Amino acid sequence: NAGVTQTPKFQVLKTGQSMTLQCAQDMNHNSMYWYRQDPGMGLRLIYYSASEGTTDKGEVPNGYNVSRLNKREFSLRLESAAPSQTSVYFCASSVNRAKETQYFGPGTRLLVL
């Protein structure tokens, strides 16, 4: 049982390049989330997917797109990376009902030059 996995672990991009961060979970969870964590700050929600086939914006969605490919996989795409998107990105999943905690992946460190 791997839990929540993310690829890649680390990526360097040049401004304007695009990339997709991959996330998968094997816990049969309905909900999946993408967060970013910047130094000295808590996590901020970028997008979430409450169930397969649905996606919704979080606090900071600008500059990102997401795809809920199936129940297991939720990807985050940066179409034209900017230095302000340098951050650590965490994917998480949960059962999708109130009172349930979230389970986090190991994170992807992204540096945009």
Added chain:
Amino acid sequence: ELKVEQNPLFLSMQEGKNYTIYCNYSTTSDRLYWYRQDPGKSLESLFVLLSNGAVKQEGRLMASLDTKARLSTLHITAAVHDLSATYFCAVDIKRNFNKFYFGSGTKLNVKP
């Protein structure tokens, strides 16, 4: 806009001492979550507090929730070095439990 504020942001303490981390939030919620993050690692769930007056304990950590005051506390008893980490609180909102809002975190350093 929902705000979640933690204090202190940094805490350096000696082993064996007690201390409390505070988490205030600005909206009505009766659910609060505590997470731990080790340096360079992911977040690990510590506690889920689901109602006013809820108290949960695990080892040297005890968390409580006062929904009327919109306040949660994480109390550390007789700290040990292994508790050094960053602790985050988070709340979800009643109308959308998928939206979690995190505090900035409290970086705890327990010195031997």
